[in-house]
Amino acid sequence: NAGVTQTPKFRVLKTGQSMTLLCAQDMNHEYMYWYRQDPGMGLRLIHYSVGEGTTAKGEVPDGYNVSRLKKQNFLLGLESAAPSQTSVYFCASRQGSVRDSNQPQHFGDGTRLSIL
Amino acid sequence: QKEVEQDPGPLSVPEGAIVSLNCTYSNSAFQYFMWYRQYSRKGPELLMYTYSSGNKEDGRFTAQVDKSSKYISLFIRDSQPSDSATYLCAMSAVGNQGGKLIFGQGTELSVKP
Numbered sequence: 001n002a003g004v005t006q007t008p009k010f011r012v013l014k015t016g017q018s019m020t021l022l023c024a025q026d027m028n029h030e031y032m033y034w035y036r037q038d039p040g041m042g043l044r045l046i047h048y049s050v051g052e053g054t055t056a057k058g059e060v061p062d063g064y065n066v067s068r069l070k071k072q073n074f075l076l077g078l079e080s081a082a083p084s085q086t087s088v089y090f091c092a093s094r095q096g097s098v099r100d101s102n103q104p105q106h107f108g109d110g111t112r113l114s115i116l
Numbered sequence: 117q118k119e120v121e122q123d124p125g126p127l128s129v130p131e132g133a134i135v136s137l138n139c140t141y142s143n144s145a146f147q148y149f150m151w152y153r154q155y156s157r158k159g160p161e162l163l164m165y166t167y168s169s170g171n172k173e174d175g176r177f178t179a180q181v182d183k184s185s186k187y188i189s190l191f192i193r194d195s196q197p198s199d200s201a202t203y204l205c206a207m208s209a210v211g212n213q214g215g216k217l218i219f220g221q222g223t224e225l226s227v228k229p
Contacts, residue, residue, distance in 0.1 A: 004159070031215055040124060042204065042221040043160070048214050056214060090159055094215055104150065105217060107159030 002026050006091050006108035013081045013115045021076040021111050023091030031094040032074040033058075033105065034066060036087040043090065049074055081115045088112050119143050122205055122220025131229050135192040139205035139220045142186065146207040146218075149181050151190045154202045154222070163203070164190060195227045 004025045013019055023032065030051050035043040035058075045058030049068040063085060065077045074093075078085060092105040122139045129135055137151075147168055152160035164179040166172045166188075172179045178191040188207075192199055205220040 033216075040221055042120075042122070043206075043217075043219040045216060048216065050214050058216070092159075096215070103215065104162040104165060105215075107152075107161065109157070109159045 004091055004093055004106050004108035006111050008111060010112045013113065015081060015083060015115060017081050018077070018079050019081065021089055023074045023076070023108060025072055025093040027093060027095065027106065028071070029093035029095045032068065033092040034074065034076045035090045035092065036060065037090060038087050046076065083115050086113060086115045117142060119218050120205060120207060120220045123223055124221050126224040126226060128226045128228060129195055131195060131197060131227055133195050135195050135225060137190040137203050137223050137225070139188050140186055141207055143209065144186070145209035147210045148208045149179070149188050150206040150217070151179055152204040152206060154204060160204055197227050197229050200226050
């Protein structure tokens with residue numbers, strides 16, 4: 001069972017470069033999320049999606065864009081990378097609707113991104 | 117002030133010790149309380165989940181919620197070196213758009229043999 005798969009696992013970028021992080025889930029989940037994790041800050045929500053073709057801003061959306069063209073994939077884009085975006089990025093997915101707030105989120109193993 | 121506060125540690129205990137991990141929160145709308153465990157270089161995985169107040173036990177793990185004090189705890193009995201990880205509390209309100217979770221900062225736990 002693959003669950004939530006993130007690619008790439010590691011990446012080093014130069015300031016100003018762009019890149020796309022890919023998240024794929026095989027659990028037919030409706031909801032998907034992108035977080036960043038920084039020391040002492042916990043997990044902070046960047047963007048999320050409640051279904052194919054939908055996206056919404058989270059707590060720290062600036063400098064990022066997302067797309068959910070297919071239900072199983074959620075892409076996170078950095079148009080012009082900045083050193084402040086050096087972080088570990090996690091994708092998660094969850095089944096259910098707004099009524100199912102108790103459903104757990106399932107996480108991938110992260111993408112470690114360094115921006116020089 | 118953050119919505120969820122968690123002591124980041126690090127916390128180091130000898131094998132067999134009882135471990136207590138705690139979070140406080142400010143939003144009285146939170147009804148779902150979760151504990152995630154995160155091993156080094158891995159994603160978080162759900163460990164315990166409780167709804168509203170009360171206790172829940174699963175093997176060596178017990179989760180407690182005290183809504184009147186806005187305080188949740190995770191107890192680990194007979195701790196093992198394999199319990200060494202970062203523990204994250206997470207919370208959500210009923211009906212929140214998108215099922216968003218609010219996470220604590222995480223507590224790094226090390227269990228020494």
